[in-house]
Amino acid sequence: MAEIKILTKKPMTFKGPFRVDEFCGLIRRFAKERNYFMVEENNQEDVLPDGNQIVMDVNLSKQLSDYAKGVIDVHIHMHGCTDKVLEIEGQKQKCQVGTIDVECVAKMESDYRNRYENKGFSFLFRTISDKFIRRDITHQQNDSCTKDCTDLAGELKSYLNMHRFKLDDREKMSEPEEKA
Numbered sequence: 001m002a003e004i005k006i007l008t009k010k011p012m013t014f015k016g017p018f019r020v021d022e023f024c025g026l027i028r029r030f031a032k033e034r035n036y037f038m039v040e041e042n043n044q045e046d047v048l049p050d051g052n053q054i055v056m057d058v059n060l061s062k063q064l065s066d067y068a069k070g071v072i073d074v075h076i077h078m079h080g081c082t083d084k085v086l087e088i089e090g091q092k093q094k095c096q097v098g099t100i101d102v103e104c105v106a107k108m109e110s111d112y113r114n115r116y117e118n119k120g121f122s123f124l125f126r127t128i129s130d131k132f133i134r135r136d137i138t139h140q141q142n143d144s145c146t147k148d149c150t151d152l153a154g155e156l157k158s159y160l161n162m163h164r165f166k167l168d169d170r171e172k173m174s175e176p177e178e179k180a
Contacts, residue, residue, distance in 0.1 A: 007106040007146045010153035014160040015099045017086065020054065020078070023100075026159055027058055027074060030152050036060040036072070051098055054078040060152075062145075068138070070145035071107040072152060076100065095163070102156055106149035108142055 031038040042057040060072040081098035116126035130138065 003110045005108045011103040016164045017095045017097045019095045036062045052081040064141045069109045073105045075103045104153045
């Protein structure tokens with residue numbers, strides 16, 4: 001059985017204008033640049049009286065070695081989304097206005113192929129090597145996965161913050177906030 005260690009969580013909330021296709025494209029581009037394998041586990045859109053609701057779960061995974069794998073889970077919940085046409089630099093662009101809740105969670109999976117759980121000696125060898133031999137490598141892999149999660153959350157926050165200033169009629173919009 002694989003051991004899963006949660007390294008960090010980066011939640012944020014934003015209310016304002018955004019484009020769903022650009023937001024999803026940002027995650028795809030990040031996955032491609034950092035060599036993550038992207039799986040969109042859930043993509044659901046509901047039409048409600050107060051606006052559309054979109055729920056997406058994206059799983060980014062990167063094989064760091066034959067023993068460890070870094071995983072970033074991105075949960076996106078957009079609610080109250082209504083379409084609006086904005087004039088930006090003389091061009092009309094269609095965007096959505098609503099609330100986005102994003103949570104990025106970095107995890108480290110070790111022994112994800114279940115090679116070291118079958119026999120007692122291999123389990124003992126794995127435990128000793130983790131604590132004494134591979135400790136530096138494990139810390140580097142944890143730091144790499146944590147940094148990638150923090151970078152992804154920062155890019156998403158920057159994108160949403162950029163779109164906050166594009167609204168013409170100066171409605172009260174909030175800055176992307178990180179939850180505690």
